[in-house]
Amino acid sequence: xxxxxxxxxxxxxxxxxxxxxxxxxxxxxxxxxxxxxxxxxxxxxxxxxxxxxxxxxxxxxxxxxxxxxxxxxxxxxxxxxxxxxxxxxxxxxxxxxxxxxxxxxxxxxxxxxxxxxxxxxxxxxxxxxxxxxxxxxxxxxxxxxxxxxxxxxxxxxxxxxxxxxxxxxxxxxxxxxxxxxxxxxxxxxxxxxxxxxxxxxxxxxxxxxxxxxxxxxxxxxxxxxxxxxxxxxxxxxxxxxxxxxxxxxxxxxxxxxxxxxxxxxxxxxxxxxxxxxxxxxxxxxxxxxxxxxxxxxxxxxxxxxxxxxxxxxxxx
Numbered sequence: 001x002x003x004x005x006x007x008x009x010x011x012x013x014x015x016x017x018x019x020x021x022x023x024x025x026x027x028x029x030x031x032x033x034x035x036x037x038x039x040x041x042x043x044x045x046x047x048x049x050x051x052x053x054x055x056x057x058x059x060x061x062x063x064x065x066x067x068x069x070x071x072x073x074x075x076x077x078x079x080x081x082x083x084x085x086x087x088x089x090x091x092x093x094x095x096x097x098x099x100x101x102x103x104x105x106x107x108x109x110x111x112x113x114x115x116x117x118x119x120x121x122x123x124x125x126x127x128x129x130x131x132x133x134x135x136x137x138x139x140x141x142x143x144x145x146x147x148x149x150x151x152x153x154x155x156x157x158x159x160x161x162x163x164x165x166x167x168x169x170x171x172x173x174x175x176x177x178x179x180x181x182x183x184x185x186x187x188x189x190x191x192x193x194x195x196x197x198x199x200x201x202x203x204x205x206x207x208x209x210x211x212x213x214x215x216x217x218x219x220x221x222x223x224x225x226x227x228x229x230x231x232x233x234x235x236x237x238x239x240x241x242x243x244x245x246x247x248x249x250x251x252x253x254x255x256x257x258x259x260x261x262x263x264x265x266x267x268x269x270x271x272x273x274x275x276x277x278x279x280x281x282x283x284x285x286x287x288x289x290x291x292x293x294x295x296x297x298x299x300x301x302x303x304x305x306x307x308x309x310x311x312x313x314x315x316x
Contacts, residue, residue, distance in 0.1 A: 016067045019049060023071040027078050029245070033207055040241045040270050043263055046075040082243035083261055089284045095305035096191040098168070099124045102235045102273055103289065103298035106131040106159070110291055112139045118289065119144070122300055125167045126188070128199045128235045132161035140165065154182055162199055176224065178217040185224065193305065196232040198224055204239035205246075214240070218250045225254040231280035231305070237273045251276065259283045259301045275301045282306055 022045060029039040053068035101124035108115055119127065127148070129140065137155045140163060145151070150170030153163040164173065164186045171194075172187040184199040200221055205211035218238075225232060234256060240247045242258060251258070256276035263271050269288075277283065285302040 012061065012064055016064055019052070019064075019067050019071050023049075023074055026075065031208060031211065033205065033211070036205065036211075036244070039244070042075060042079060042241070042243055044268070046072055046079065049075065079243055082248060083258055089286075090282045090304075092284060093304060093307045095307065096193065097284070097302055097304045098126065098190050098195065099300065099302045100197070100233060100235065100275055101127045101289065101298060101300045102130075102237075102275055103127060104130045104237055104273065105133075105136045107295060107297040108291065109295075110293065112136075112143075114291055115297070116143050118297075122287075124300060126197060127163075127165045128184075128197065129163040129165070130161070130199070130201050130237055131159050132163045133157060137161075137163065150188075152184070152186065154184065156182075160201055162201070164197065164199065168195070176220070178220050179213070181217065183221065183224075194230045196228065196230050198232065198234045198236075200234070200236040200238070202236070202238045202240070215246060218246060222250055222253045225256065225278075230278075232278045233281075233303075234276045235274065239272050241270055241272065242274070247274075255279060257281070257283070259286045259299070261286065269296060273299055275299060277303060280305060 025035055026039045026042045026045055029036045049068045049072040053065050053072060056062075056065035056068060099122070101119070101122065103115070129136070132140070132153060132155055134155055134157070137153050141151070141153075144165055148165040148167055150166040150168060151164065152170065152173045154175065155161050160182055162182065162184050164170070164184060166186075166188060168188040168190060170186060170188060174185040175182050176185060177183070181201065181203070184197070186197040186199070188195040188197070198221060200217070202214050202217050203210055205214050221234060225234060234254070238247065242260060250256075254276075256278060259275040259277070260271060263269060281303045283301050283303055287300040288296060289298040289300055291297055
């Protein structure tokens with residue numbers, strides 16, 4: 001019996017160590033692509049630890065139960081710190097609001113009519129489109145010109161095509177490049193307040209070289225954010241989850257808020273697209289955009305200026 005008891009104890013130690021190591025790797029993944037990709041599933045790993053804790057409770061393994069539940073709590077706090085910290089969205093105040101949609105056209109495979117219906121129903125005041133090809137550019141201009149008086153398109157055959165469609169007055173659009181990758185800086189006026197939208201598309205980090213490129217690209221966007229005190233949104237497909245070290249470092253450097261409060265666990269979906277905003281603003285509503293087959297096509301948020309926020313002068 002003694003050898004069997006020793007084997008069970010050893011197995012318990014191995015399981016406990018694996019749970020702790022997995023938690024550490026999820027929170028601080030080393031610069032190895034497969035571990036970074038694994039860390040993207042942090043929410044599901046956390047839920048797995050919770051189920052393990054319940055299982056260990058049933059079989060009366062109190063120490064393993066404690067380890068599992070403690071690691072679950074640690075990951076829960078870690079993930080919550082990487083999202084919108086409001087338990088509920090702020091109440092509506094009397095300041096101007098703006099609704100923004102971020103849509104990647106490459107996700108749409110059921111025809112453009114469904115997209116146009118979605119836009120018609122939501123009526124976002126600003127839409128940032130990504131992966132705009134010549135065909136999509138023709139469709140958008142043919143169907144959205146009447147409702148969106150301000151437009152700018154950067155049409156390309158690769159994944160870097162972009163467009164901004166807005167009901168607000170578009171004062172200026174600049175293109176700033178990271179190597180061959182374009183980013184758009186669009187300047188609007190909302191009421192008597194200036195507003196900037198930075199639209200970006202980042203390549204996913206397949207290896208060490210692409211990971212370094214992504215970090216350098218984020219550094220460039222960070223510089224653009226810090227160049228101005230104007231209310232600003234940074235939107236786009238960043239191909240990074242909110243709890244990744246890269247996004248956490250980016251948000252710490254820029255002090256940008258996060259729109260998304262949670263993710264659709266039941267759909268086993270990992271969020272890679274984001275709408276972030278400066279502390280002049282607050283998010284009062286947020287939606288994941290889906291087609292009729294529940295495929296993810298983008299995100300949508302409504303924002304307002306914070307109450308008692310001093311006005312920012314419009315640059316002339």
